Amino acid sequence: MTSEKDVIASLLRLTKTGPIQKELLRKDAHVSVQVLDEALRKLFENGFIRQQRGLVEVSSSQRVSMAVQAIKLGADFERICNFLEWTEFESIAAQAFQANGFRVLKNFRFKHAGKRWEIDLLSCREPLIVCVDCKHWRRGWSRAATVKAVEAQVERTRAFADALHNYYQKARLTEWKSATLVPLILSLIHI
Secondary structure, three states: OHHHHHHHHHHHHHOOOOOEEHHHHHHHHOOOHHHHHHHHHHHHHOOOOEEEOOEEEOOHHHHHHHHHHHHHOOOOHHHHHOOOOHHHHHHHHHHHHHHOOOEEEEEEEEEEOOEEEEEEEEEEEOOEEEEEEEEOOOOOOOHHHHHHHHHHHHHHHHHHHHHHHHOOOOOOOOOOOOOEEEEEEEEOOOO
16 A cells, blocks of 8 residues: 555656656656556556556546545645645645535635635535635745735635625525634645
């Protein structure tokens, strides 16, 4: 299992910009040709990759599925998520909410007070509506940037709370009796 985890980690690291040569993958994962072939066979059979002419190709949605698989195999969540692009990090966050019984609406857009707003993930499980801003920053946050991000997310959540009555249908909340809105910034960077 460890070798499969290693192959997946290498695939995630190396396929951000497109297909990767199988030999480069083998060297990066530090596995033998036989171990690589077996891992790639499993990944192909599970629909995680495509292979042709010595190249391994992975779509964005396959990368997210592989990241989940690596975590299930015991890979470090933070390490694996660091290999993901911003939208992929958002997708894995959505899957984590869904695995915990939340209904998730991605990139939820609404209007309030003459302004357009967007919430990365609107995660709902009665009575909670978690308004999530996904930050996949590669560098540490300064105190000023952290305060600014928090203030902006609180403002977005307040705007949505004020406009909620206009969005019950769109947010699929028509059956709810009450709701508690929670602003949340989700990031891999320690602040």
